[in-house]
Amino acid sequence: MSVLKAFRHDVPASIVVFLIAIPLSLGIAAASGAPLMSGLIAAVVGGVVVGLLGGAPLQVSGPAAGLTVIVAGTIVSYGFAATAAIVALAGGVQIILGLARLGRAALALSPAVVHGMLAGIGLVIALSQIHVLLGGDAQGEAWKNLRDLPAQIAGNHGHSTLIGLLTIAVLLLWPRLVKTSLLPAALAAVVIATVVTAAFATDIKLVELPDNPLDEMIFPRWPDAGPGEITVAVLTIALVASVESLLSAVAVDRMHDGPRADLNRELVAQGAGNATSGLLGGLPITGVIVRSSTNVAAGARTRASAILHGLWIAVFVLVCAPLLETIPMAALAAVLVVVGLRLISLAQIRTYVRHRELPTYVITAVGVVATDLLTGVALGLGSAVLIMLWRLVRCETRVVAAGPGEWTVTISGTLAFIGSGRVARALAQIPEGEKVAVELHLDYLDHGAFQVIDDWREAYGKTGGTVTVRETHDGWFSRAQTGRLGDGKTAPPRRFGSWTQWQDRDRQRRDAMEAGIREFERSVAPLVRPHLAGLARDGQQPEQLFITCADSRLVPNLITTSGPGDLFCVRNVGNIVPPYGKGDTSVGAAIEFAVEALGVGTITVCGHSGCGAVRALMSGGFQEDAALGQWLRQSGVDFTDCADEEGCITANVAQQLVNLRTYPVVREAEAAGRLTLTGLYFDLAEARMYAVDAARRVREPLPVDAT
Template sequence: MSTVWRERLRADVPASLVVVLVALPLSLGIAVASGAPVLAGLISAVVGGVVAGALGGSAVQVSGPAAGLTLIVAQTVATFGWRGACAITMAAGLLQLLLGAARVARAALAVSPAIMHGMLAGVGVVIVLSQLHVLLGDAPQASALANLRALPGELLHNHTPAVFIGVLTLAVLWGWQMLPRVSTYVPAPLAAVVIGTAVAAFTGWELRRVDIPDDLLAFDAGPLWPDATAPTILAAVGAVALVASVESLLCAVAVDRMHDGPRVNLDRELAGQGAANVVAGALGGLPVAGVIVRSTTNVRAGARSRLSAVLHGVWILALVLAAAPVIELIPLPALAALLVYTGVKMVNLTHAQQVHQHREMPVYVLTLVAVVVLGLFEGVLVGMVCALLLSVWRLTHATVRAYHDEHGWHVAIEGSLTFLAVPKLTRALAEVPAGTPVAVELNADFMDHAAVTALHDWRTGHERGGGTVEVHELHHHWYAEAITGQRPPARKVHPTAWLLPRMHRAVPSGARERLTRGARLFHRHGARRVGPLLAELARTGQQPTQLFITCADSRIVPSLITATGPGDLFTVRNVGNLVPRHGDDHDGSVHAAVDFALQVLQVRTITVCGHSGCGALAALLRPDPHPTPMPHLRRWLHHAQPSLHRTDPHPTSPGDHLTRLCQQNVIQQLDHLMTYPPVAERVHDGRLDLVGMYFDIAASQIHLLDPHHHTFTPVSSPTPH
């Protein structure tokens, strides 16, 4: 056996066993909630593992009956009967195969995440409302609203055994996470169902339990083409295929971020899901889709390849054949409690917060409500219409504001300027008095011909009336390109252009004027972007993760080259990014910063960042017989003398000598840091990392120090997708 296969077996076999412990109870519960035979959930778990696992495009995704399909399966069963639902599942699988062959899988990712999260949250609410009745020892009603209306009456009835088992199962599910060591080896769903089953068996209570046919081979639930109109059947097939495909592909993309193995092939994954649904429908199983809970469990358990998903299906089949009597001991209230727990988790507050941050909450809420009130297919349609309307609104929405302050008149324009925004634009421009200077701050992501014409006509008329107009564009030059017919020449980009617009005014000559101008720009454009973050930092205090020691050179902007923001770096800057040895610092400033960073801020990293062309170090290589009287600088630079001594004195060129000195200086300052007892203690204990960084200014290239070989390696840019 090859080494690769030995490593796969060593990782994938234990992972597959862990996934089984999660998949088995969920498969049973989803089958019950869907109104399908219990065995159908187990069939889909086996088929999803073996067929989708072997043929799909993801190395670690695990497929099976999904909670997100529960509502649509229940509706399909109610409309066409169970055998008709199996035929719908087969047809949906064939449609998925065709879509996979047509290589259109990525088109499914165009569905707004707000719709998918809203749909799953709505399904979660429906599952909770229906399974609460089962938990209370009764049968669910025909709709979510009916379940909601009947719930108070159910709560007043006395269903002590069922309620006790259900509540016990829920308590175990929520409390199991408080035992991290145990939950690592025994998943919460398995523990909850086992405990609930054990208590039910010990008490001997009469409860509804899982029912598996005695002769599994005689299970007669194959597909039977339903007696219904073609549009009704096609709508059901399309709904199953759409929801199963989008859920599987989104799950595959999410799981792909969690491992470092082969990347997912979405078209193959879609075809693999289609093949699994064809087989599942033919054998009498539920529709199959990628399941995030099982896939996440698989990755966290150390799975390396698709072998884990396939083996998990094999283990479930073996359990069904060998331990069916044990599975039949499981009480339905325990499975109902498991589904209530799953349904609550489907209303994911993290996803809702992300949707809110992207200002798509109306899509999420309307989809959720429509799924609960109208049904899954109708809810998705409502969500898609809402998302489309929101996109159109954003495309046509622009903010135009004319205002006057102590600096004169301004017109601030943001958003997409189309012909629909022209009335709003002209109304705002009309507020500017004739003959006055005005600055137009244009932050448009798009301008059509009508908007450009309206702005330019107003500008021409205003200037003819004795006024002046300056148009300052952020990002793309829509206006400048439209009126000149060509792209403006390349210009120097301000390093904070992402935060503040580059204004094309004459820069004031005085230092105070430059600072005042910068402050005004910050107040006008930057404060509203970073204001909430700064307010939060003012309330909570700073909690930086590292001490960053770098040169005072004005060309080095730490937050820019490290892509960090306020509150991330505790920064020390001095001439030459020097760290005096412990006890050899007369002013003590660096020592004070190190003490504060370690003792108060509890940083985990100290970075020393040097750079190319450092003037302070260049002075060491060019001793001037008549130096400018700078005694303090000469005294400070003696901390860099050890760096000069460790640098090769026979460089190939003067420029190469300075480069080597700048890099060796970083290594030397890291050595100086190790003379500080608190630093050495934390490094040896593994509580602190020392990092060396070198920034090549001309190439805009960051190099990191390899601590083992004492060489600097450039950081590669991410490969564009």
């Protein structure tokens, strides 16, 4: 892309981000109890310094709501000048972490803890700023704000409350009424509130800035505290700012198809930004997802957009400061109330419910609100560790009747002595004298649990019953019988593991493809050669045409337990089926060949969680004139009624089934009863398949086969 072409996209995008950054920066400074100029200084430094040095080209940095609680507490304890010094020191710590290449280490923190922390911070911000919106003063602690809220609501607030409610109404309604990103909702809300205030209200507190901003900058002063207190404050700001910035950078990567983020470089840039901001008397800086997503949606192509937005803020503050002083504080408080509540994401809550991590999320959020940020995060980490330990020793036991006098017992997962009681109770349910097959799908078995199964097997045999033990993986039970029980978990079987998983054991990293082929020829080819030889002789007769995404994490034969000759596969970005006669014809050729030449009885469209193509369609984060943009536009999917990403992926699968029926060969075969169309949704994290109801555009669990 030429510099001129990129600049043509970046200048308009920078103006949009500049317009949304002004009210947010002022509001965050006000919520932190800091001078309003400190928020604007941080916004300028975040744009220019981090924009120049950063490793995430489309990320925009500035003062963030996620640090409001920490900064407010630091200012109360040490004063703003000392807080600026702490911010500068925190920047130095971030630079060291980045140079030590620890950027990705921050991503090891449980997302449930991070999002729970942000939810707790959002509640704290909302509880404090609602008082300002109502014409009162915020208390220093969340529980005090909650305690005083009923009295504040019942009081007489005059024009302040009306202006605040007007601002919230515009924030919520503007995106529904105005579909252009050139007029952000936050800017529109503040402008409308300011105009109404100037016209009708005279008793409302307004923004106050120094007459000469450059002469009245507050420079850092060494905190009047012990080394231990200073160290804790510095590390708290450094670590929270680092995690928030890196998570934001990863999220922004999913919104566009440009260069990926260099997280270590981004961490160094964030450190340089915080060091500069602190030395100039600014707030701490992080990568901000609100501004970054706006930047991508507005069409930014390079880091020039972030840099220019910082320059626009600087020029505006120096030249047009009187305009900022007409903004009512109630409007800024209203913006912060909405921003704070939006940190509590219902989509994330649903995700953590599905993945059984909601306790960690809730404990972290409640801990942050009820105590402080560090204690809340510590409580969240503790709960995450406990849940992890519980999962490590968790096994699933199923007992089903396989037929008259026959039972199947399936034990999956990690079986240690702590779970052996549950297994013993399940085995005790089986009537005496029956034929029992025990299937073990274990990645670990300790001696205590082995003894429980073996003792039951021996005792059951004495009652006239028969027990057969079948195993997968490394044969833990048979090894225990011969006294060779291992002391580590089983690595994934080679034919199901990825290159990186089994090559770590073999130290064969130089040429993954070559090593993988050798492994296939050595261990797998002898097993499948007779079957492949038959297919080579007789030709293919697949039962299904399987259309799925090109995502490397999705392995069709693995997730369907199918083999050579079973599936005729078409894979592309987003499992898209262009409508008949429109756009790309390669998918249509495969459809016609599968139906007419191969005579498949089923066509399945399979989507998956975390689909990058759907995310790009949702956010518009792709170049419309590029090949990817032209391809994605052929999906024809409408996300109007989607509640979340999962719903949009499901809707995409349903739409592709609609597109399939635009093909004459499909309609004819379906009308004749020779062809069935189905939709599937594969959840990568759960390793579980769901059926897609195309009519209702929802996913449902597949029926359980009791046999």
